[in-house]
Amino acid sequence: MDNIISIFKERKLKLTPQRLAVYKYLMSTKEHPSAEIIYKALQPNYPTMSLATVYKAVKTLVEVKLVQEINVGEGNFRYDGNPKQHAHIQCLSCSKVDDLEDVSFSNLNQTAEDKSGYKILSNKVFFYGICKECQ
Numbered sequence: 001m002d003n004i005i006s007i008f009k010e011r012k013l014k015l016t017p018q019r020l021a022v023y024k025y026l027m028s029t030k031e032h033p034s035a036e037i038i039y040k041a042l043q044p045n046y047p048t049m050s051l052a053t054v055y056k057a058v059k060t061l062v063e064v065k066l067v068q069e070i071n072v073g074e075g076n077f078r079y080d081g082n083p084k085q086h087a088h089i090q091c092l093s094c095s096k097v098d099d100l101e102d103v104s105f106s107n108l109n110q111t112a113e114d115k116s117g118y119k120i121l122s123n124k125v126f127f128y129g130i131c132k133e134c135q
C-alpha cells in the first residue's frame with residue numbers, strides 16, 4: 001500500500017478514496033476483472049462511484065504501472081494487480097483469465113531477436129484453451 005502512496009505523491013496525482021479502492025480490489029483478486037466487474041464489486045461500499053470513475057481510476061493505475069491492462073480481444077480489457085511480466089491463459093468457454101506463472105519466455109525473446117534483428121524489450125504471451133472446470 002505504501003507503494004501506491006509514494007508513486008502517486010511522486011507523480012503529483014491525487015490519491016482519491018475511489019482510486020485506492022480500485023487498486024485494493026485489484027490487489028485482492030486473481031480474477032483479472034473488467035472495469036464493469038470492478039464497478040459492480042465496489043458498488044456496495046462506494047454507491048456514488050460511477051463506471052466512468054472506475055474507468056479513469058484503472059487508466060491512471062495502468063499509467064503509473066501499478067496495474068497491468070490485458071487486452072483479451074474485441075476491445076475487452078481486463079485488469080491485473082500484478083504489474084510484473086507474466087503470461088496469461090484464457091478459457092474460451094467461461095472466458096476467465098488465469099496467470100501462467102513459473103513459465104519462462106525469455107528464450108522466446110531471444111528467438112524473436114534472432115529472427116527480427118530487433119532488440120526485444122518485452123513480450124506479451126497469451127494462451128487460449130478450455131479450463132479444468134469447463135472440460
Ligand SMILES: [Zn+2]
Binds near residue numbers: 091131134
Ligand atoms: Zn472455463
Ligand SMILES: [Zn+2]
Binds near residue numbers: 032098099
Ligand atoms: Zn495476471
